[in-house]
Amino acid sequence: MSGWLDPLRRVLDAAPARLAFFFRDDDVGRADERLHPLLDLFSQHTVPIDLAVIPQALAPAVADALCTRIAHASTPIGVHVHGFAHVNHEPAGRKCEFGPARDPAAQRCDLELGRRRIAELLGDAVAPFFTPPWNRCTETTGRLLRELGFRVLSRDAAEPPFGIPGLLEMPVRVDWLRRPSGAPRDLSLVAARLAGAAHDRPAGIMLHHEHMDTEELERLGELLALLGGHARARCCTMESLAAEGRG
Ligand SMILES: [Zn+2]
Structure with missing residues (x-):
């Protein structure tokens, strides 16, 4: 059934110590009807999950x-x-909400408003962690986050770390849904990426519930069953990894 996960299974079987994984689901506030089936799946496999919530999109x-x-x-x-509203502010090039086109005052305003709104809606559950839309932001954003009391920044592992003291970086290393444009889903590519990322500690896996249909959830369930049941894997929240100082 889950033979496609053999490359990752082999890495886990051979691991000298337990390898840490975390799951980050983005764009919470959108496609609400697809969020709870995803959360049900994680609950069923007793695997923790972190939700990156768009402040402006989250309905009360x-x-x-x-x-x-x-x-x-x-x-x-x-x-x-x-982010704040998950909108692009760059006039050209790669999409970015907190990019070079925005001055620090505008960025700061969005960060403060977003944190306030999300705290009003979700209360104490909210961690002082930040995932920028499209996994990109500027070093200025990083410094502002630190000034405002954020402790963790989560982007893509391909982005060079800012190295800002007090701001732990916890990047995602695998995009569950990434595939060559126009190509059908190739599970061997996903498995190879997971196997490669397992050696990085922790291995962050990015999801988008909006695009998780029944078929995707079934495949993800196979991954959760493997990680949740393997003695050499431990699935963590970003909060617990941050407490260990691991990014
Ligand atoms: Zn997003």
């Missing part, structure tokens, strides 16, 4: 349902800030 009713779920969850669900 959805926030209430999420708060109830977090309060009663037997497996931890982390929540943190994902």
